Amino acid sequence: MCNNCDYTIHGRHHHFGWDNSFVPAEKVAPGATLEFECLDSSGGQLKASSTVDDVPLLDFATINPVTGPIFVEGAMPGDALKITINEFKPSGFGWTANIPGFGLLADDFKEPALNIWKYDPATLKPALFGKNGRVPLKPFAGTIGNAPADLGLHSVxxxxRMGGNLDIRDLAAGTVLYLPVEVAGALFSVGDTHAAQGDGEVCGTAIESPMNVVVTLDLVKDARLKMPRFTTPGPVTSHLDRKGYEVTTGIGTDLMDGARAAVSQMVDLLAGRYNMDAVDAYMLCSVCGDLRISEIVDMPNWVVxxxxxRCVFE
Structure with missing residues (x-):
């Protein structure tokens, strides 16, 4: 556990969805540092021994658990919660799945698939994928947010606007995140930890991996922040850049159609070049490939x- 932390929030203090009536797991003063035990996004339903037969059995009522909530003293609507992400303590286990009906190319990949990952939590050396793939790792929290002002239970x-299932891979160690506060105390929670993910998380899952997260919570009074914002401590793609990239594009009048076309062509390229099953190429794109809007002004066609x-295979 964290020697310099003020509190440890154990994994048993998890909840599903957002609800501002949830009883806080802890009340803390601004400036407190906390270590959270975070479950994976399946809530433990998928394990190192799981097989593809377990994917259709997932109970979606108990996915994406988040640990918390934390009541921050003095936090009021209109303030911003400042979250300094200090450290991740990975577990060494992870999974990636194609879940039927979920993901950017759900119409093309209708059968379940599962890849179980094992990686070194101390060195975070690239994780093996099949015989030749090596995926660089960058732990982060996929779901991190405050409770909404709207009453009742809301899906995670x-x-x-107050955060939640952002799936921004740059919310890694060293990043400072600012979230709007909508209720007294903010009621902050975190979970859905990943060992790696590409921008877009195109198949719907990353390297889903339980791990502990150490953060410091502080306040910016009367910030009037409308949406989350964050500051990174330095370059965000240095773990991927060294060999360059293969790039496919989608061009047309609809950004979603363009995104699908770009990803579909990359799946075809990887499957053909490396003699992979298409669904494996799709999952690999999700954990380490990046979707980008390259052009959105030259109407009527946009470029995704x-x-x-290339470092994954070279």
Whole structure:
């Protein structure tokens, strides 16, 4: 556990969805440092011994658990919660799945698939994928947010103005995140930890991995922040850049169609070049490839690009 932390929030203090009536797991003063025990996004339903037969059995009522909530003293609506992400303590286990009906190319990949990952939590050396793939790791929290002002229970699946299931891979160690506060105490929670993910998380899952997260919570009074914002401590793609990228594009009048086209072409490229099953190429794109809007002003057609790091296979 964290020697310099003020509190440890154990994994048993998890909840599903957002609800501002949840009883806080702890009340803390601004400036407190906390270590959270975070479950994986399946809530432990998928394990190192799991097989593809377990994927259709997932109970979606108990996915994406987050640890918390934390009541921050003095936090009021209109303030911003300042979250300094100090450290991740990975477990060494992870999984990636194609879940039928979920993901950017759900219409093309209708059968379940599962990849179980094992990686070194101390060195974070690239994790093996199949015989030749090596995926660089960058731990981060996929779901991190405050409770909404709206009453009742709200799904954790879509991201929200107060944070939540953002799936921004740059919310890694050293990043400072600012979230709008909508209720007294903010009621902060975190979970859905990943060992690696590409921008877009195109198949719907990353390297889903339980791990501990150490953060410091502070306040910016009367910030009037409308949406999350964050500051990174330095370069964000240095773990992927060294060999360059293969890039495919999608061009047309609709950004979603363009994104699908760009990813679909990359799946075809990887499957053909490396003699992979298409669904494996799709999952690999999700954990380390990046979707980018390259152009959105030259109407009526926009350009979406998909970048796949060549270091995975070279």
């Amino acid at each position: 699946v879509p991201p929200r 690009s998909f970048y796949f790091p």
